[in-house]
Amino acid sequence: MADESKPSKRKRLPLAPSRLKTKKPKNKAPNSTDQAVEYENGEADVQAPVLSAAEQLRFFLDQYQSALGVTLSSLELESIKDTAILKLPEDANQGANDLGKHIKNSFGSSWKQELAEGKLVEGTIDPGSPAVLVISSSAIRSLELLRGLRSLTEECPPVKLFSKHIKIEDQVSLLKNRVNIGSGTPSRIKKLCEMEALGLLRLNVLILDMHSDAKGYSLFTLPQVRDEFWDLYKTYLHQRLVQGDTRICLCGPIPVVSPSSKRKS
Secondary structure: OOOOOOOOOOOOOOOOOOOOOOOOOOOOOOOOOOEEEEOOOOOEEEEOOOOOHHHHHHHHHHHHHHHHOOOOOHHHHHHOOHHHEOOOOOOOOOOOOOHHHHHHHHOHHHHHHHHHOOOOEOOOEOOOOOOEEEEOOOHHHHHHHHHHOHHHOOOOOOEEEOOOOOOHHHHHHHOOOOOOEEEEOHHHHHHHHHOOOOOOOOOOEEEEEOOOOOOOOOOOOOHHHHHHHHHHHHHHHHHHHHHOOOEEEEEOOOOOOOHHHHOOO
């Protein structure tokens, strides 16, 4: 008698591939005061609301006091007017692309004489004395912002004021000519000022790069660079701001963060 085998159980094949259950993201209502900013690394960040000139000045002076551990008196604060801030138009691109156009407009009818001419004027325009100075946290960012000012540098080339791949002797030599625009990092700029190769008596606009790098550091938050910048500012630039001789342009998104929270470490 033949052995009867038990019928094997067959696995049921699915009629269609199984689908993973995914939660649909909830639609978030956009905030009209926020703007998306795309940086060089392709990542997007959210820009703080556009600040008025008074708010930008308050932000800058808060950073100054926090970094140096000083407190300005009410009399000192009142002496620094909102006009010390060169505010970019609210609809302006906060990056480097439109920077040249806005700086040109800030000089009004004198922009050509101040920014486009390449000859020294005895008694008026001394060698090595720029009308516009850009300060960034790195050589790469200095070059990035110089590209945005290219339309103003055809007749008078800008001077690169950083240490990467450039000897200080070569910079001293370049500063013996007329300079309308300079761009660099705090350490090298201060060194050239100490050597009296770079003069600031003609400085009309000081552009400060607010861009944050991939790690979130900027001119005001990268530890060593931050200290070098405020040392430079305190020694050579603050008095010009107080006297109304130099305007500050904060180029890029301004974080609305209290300085004290940044310094907790």
